[in-house]
Structure formats: C-alpha cells, structure tokens
Amino acid sequence: MRKGLFAVLALFIMLCVAMGCNNNDVLMEKNITVITDSTRLRVMSWEGDTSSLVVDKLVNATKWTAGIETGNDWCSISRKAGVPGDTIRIFVTKNLADTMRSSFLRIEAGTTINRYRIRQQARE
Numbered sequence: 001m002r003k004g005l006f007a008v009l010a011l012f013i014m015l016c017v018a019m020g021c022n023n024n025d026v027l028m029e030k031n032i033t034v035i036t037d038s039t040r041l042r043v044m045s046w047e048g049d050t051s052s053l054v055v056d057k058l059v060n061a062t063k064w065t066a067g068i069e070t071g072n073d074w075c076s077i078s079r080k081a082g083v084p085g086d087t088i089r090i091f092v093t094k095n096l097a098d099t100m101r102s103s104f105l106r107i108e109a110g111t112t113i114n115r116y117r118i119r120q121q122a123r124e
Helices: 002-019
Strands: 025-029 032-036 049-058 064-068 075-077 087-092 101-109 112-120
Touching: 049 064, 049 101, 049 112, 064 075, 087 101, 087 112
Parallel strands: none
Antiparallel strands: 025 032, 032 049, 049 087, 064 101, 075 087, 101 112
C-alpha cells in the first residue's frame, strides 16, 4: 500500500516539475484551448474583480470572436475578437445583491462555439 502511494506521489511531483506547477489552468474543449488564471474562471469577488484567459490554440480556425451571453450590465470583456495568443480580460462590477450571479463567456472559432461560466459572489 505504501509503495503504491509513494509511486503516485512521485508521479505527481514529476508531472508538476515537467509541466510547471502554477496558478494557470489549461482547458481544451471542442477545438479551442484557453489558458485561464483560475479553474473554470474562478468565482469572482462581490466587490468587483478581474480575471483573464488566453485563447491559446484553435483547431481548424485562425481567429476567434467572443462575447458575454447575459449580464452585460455587470460583466464585460476587454476584446471581442482576436487570434491565438491574445488575452481576454473579464471585468465584473460590484454585486450588491444577496445572491450569486452568473453569466457565460462565449468564444467562437470557425464552426466551434465554447461557453465558459463566469460566477460572482453575493454581497457579504
């Protein structure tokens, strides 16, 4: 049992060293790879917050477009189009409600459409 646990731990450490452990997550979904500064666009602060992602790789496309599906009054993005390597910054205003709110960032590349959930905490 201990040998198995040791082997798993050793493998994890080797993968971290090989891939570089950091606070970024790589998400590959439907032919679009993005690198985010947090898991699935972390839950953002109720006080107003900024997050970002890099549209890293596209399959069968050379450019992308992006938009916020709902929540345009409280959630916005820094750019609506780009090419691989470009960064999208996501901004949310202060949430004065007692409930969490959410929206979706939509990225399109060729015929591929990916949606990423954006969540913001309720007021504390």
